[in-house]
Amino acid sequence: MAACPHTLSSRLLTGWVGGCVWYLERRTVHQSPHTFMHILRNVNKQWITFQHFNFLKRMYVTQLNRSLSQQVKPKPEPVASPFLENTSSGQAREEVDEMRSLSPPSLLSSQRPNTKELMELASVPIVEGAVDVGKEAKEEKQWKEMKIQVDDLPGILARLSKIKLTALVVSTTSAGFALAPAPFDWPCFLLTSLGTGLASCAANSINQFFEVPFDSNMNRTKNRPLVRGQISPLLAVSFATCCAVPGVALLTWGVNPLTGALGIFNIFLYTCCYTPLKRISIANTWVGAVVGAIPPVMGWTAATGSLDAGALLLGGILYSWQFPHFNALSWGLREDYSRGGYCMMSVTHPSLCRRVALRHCLALIALSTAAPILDVTTWAFPVISLPINLYISYLGLRFYVDADRKSSRRLFFCSLWHLPLLLLLLLTCKRRPGGDLQGAAPS
Ligand code: HEM
Numbered sequence: 087m088a089a090c091p092h093t094l095s096s097r098l099l100t101g102w103v104g105g106c107v108w109y110l111e112r113r114t115v116h117q118s119p120h121t122f123m124h125i126l127r128n129v130n131k132q133w134i135t136f137q138h139f140n141f142l143k144r145m146y147v148t149q150l151n152r153s154l155s156q157q158v159k160p161k162p163e164p165v166a167s168p169f170l171e172n173t174s175s176g177q178a179r180e181e182v183d184e185m186r187s188l189s190p191p192s193l194l195s196s197q198r199p200n201t202k203e204l205m206e207l208a209s210v211p212i213v214e215g216a217v218d219v220g221k222e223a224k225e226e227k228q229w230k231e232m233k234i235q236v237d238d239l240p241g242i243l244a245r246l247s248k249i250k251l252t253a254l255v256v257s258t259t260s261a262g263f264a265l266a267p268a269p270f271d272w273p274c275f276l277l278t279s280l281g282t283g284l285a286s287c288a289a290n291s292i293n294q295f296f297e298v299p300f301d302s303n304m305n306r307t308k309n310r311p312l313v314r315g316q317i318s319p320l321l322a323v324s325f326a327t328c329c330a331v332p333g334v335a336l337l338t339w340g341v342n343p344l345t346g347a348l349g350i351f352n353i354f355l356y357t358c359c360y361t362p363l364k365r366i367s368i369a370n371t372w373v374g375a376v377v378g379a380i381p382p383v384m385g386w387t388a389a390t391g392s393l394d395a396g397a398l399l400l401g402g403i404l405y406s407w408q409f410p411h412f413n414a415l416s417w418g419l420r421e422d423y424s425r426g427g428y429c430m431m432s433v434t435h436p437s438l439c440r441r442v443a444l445r446h447c448l449a450l451i452a453l454s455t456a457a458p459i460l461d462v463t464t465w466a467f468p469v470i471s472l473p474i475n476l477y478i479s480y481l482g483l484r485f486y487v488d489a490d491r492k493s494s495r496r497l498f499f500c501s502l503w504h505l506p507l508l509l510l511l512l513l514t515c516k517r518r519p520g521g522d523l524q525g526a527a528p529s
């Protein structure tokens with residue numbers, strides 16, 4: 087029966103190794119018989135077969151990798167991305183290549199054993215298990231899976247869910263619930279907040295699952311759990327499913343079907359519309375602003391069961407707030423976003439980016455003034471909210487005029503406290519159900 091190519095090649099390789107040993111023996115025979123006898127005695131004791139040589143090579147690589155990973159203490163920031171791992175394995179590959187060049191010196195053509203001798207050597211039976219390989223060494227040969235430390239899992243899942251963003255999203259939902267003209271129902275409030283938070287965690291996890299190849303190219307996102315391989319895609323998607331299903335179920339059956347429908351629609355809008363659109367058109371920011379505007383509307387519908395003018399006003403405030411928030415942020419990330427291959431206004435339409443941010447800062451003043459007109463708040467609200475709305479508009483103007491890193495960062499960080507404060511003022515000036523004023527100036 088013809089030998090399979092694998093057997094043939096391993097026999098030839100064995101023959102080649104045997105040939106080298108043969109060459110060494112011949113050379114030492116002529117040079118120093120005593121040394122030769124010593125080597126011969128040793129060589130006989132540990133006849134190095136092809137397997138042993140190969141096993142030693144693998145052991146060496148494993149040891150090398152282990153020593154490499156032991157030497158490199160992962161820093162919290164920045165941590166090697168898979169590409170760096172490839173480089174280190176590339177280094178390992180270099181070492182192996184070098185190690186391969188340490189194999190017995192190449193034979194001079196004149197002394198190379200002739201084919202007959204190689205075939206004779208090839209016929210030497212390969213002794214399986216010539217070396218006693220301990221259990222531990224056997225395990226060394228297996229590739230090691232990246233094991234998640236259970237204590238790290240909460241932090242990893244928090245980063246996967248963009249927990250700070252989710253926290254502010256849930257606070258806008260709570261504000262919508264509290265602002266709605268309906269009696270405050272605590273169980274319903276808690277179910278709405280929990281359901282929205284779970285839906286947001288699911289949406290952000292799926293968003294990161296889709297964006298791994300692009301996030302790995304951006305400094306801001308290259309240390310995310312999926313990019314760093316801290317968590318498997320399967321676990322990330324399973325986590326997203328375990329958040330989405332109970333989240334939407336809580337909103338639909340624990341609160342009302344309208345709120346549940348808004349929740350699942352928002353997950354779809356964020357993961358299947360906004361996320362792919364980021365790489366296609368600058369319109370992604372307008373779609374993303376709708377995604378961010380829906381959570382407070384969900385809070386309102388959870389409390390009232392209906393979608394009315396007040397809900398749309400609140401959604402409008404969140405919609406406008408996101409333009410200074412994101413356009414300012416993205417200004418400082420233009421190189422990063424272009425490296426990631428995203429279509430962002432700050433990269434392709436810089437003047438539009440600044441203009442839209444300023445326009446929506448001013449829109450916040452208009453929307454705040456509309457609140458008492460739509461009976462959402464008292465007339466105290468547009469007055470007491472004017473200072474913070476004027477301040478964010480001033481920063482928006484600075485960003486429009488200066489168009490530099492400093493003005494963009496000031497506007498972004500202002501947006502992070504402006505929204506919670508504006509929501510607080512909305513609550514303090516809420517108009518009570520039945521029309522009587524709460525927090526109104528004394529008549
Ligand atoms: C068009 C919509 C939005 C876009 C494009 C956007 C984009 C971003 C980006 C890129 C960051 C930086 C995250 C990072 O450092 O990796 C960020 C931070 C943040 N965003 Fe937004 N965002 C939007 C809407 C919202 C909404 C609706 C909220 C909450 C209501 C929000 C809350 C936050 C918070 C709290 C941070 C700071 C916390 C953090 O650094 O993760 N954002 N946003």
Ligand SMILES: CC(C)=CCC/C(C)=C/CC/C(C)=C/COP(=O)(O)OP(=O)(O)O
Binds near residue numbers: 251286293356374375
């Ligand atoms: C109920 C429910 C589903 C709520 C979802 C609310 C939510 C996740 C809003 C985020 C809005 C948004 C566009 C964020 C930026 O994402 P990005 O992908 O541009 O951010 P990145 O670049 O940091 O990944």
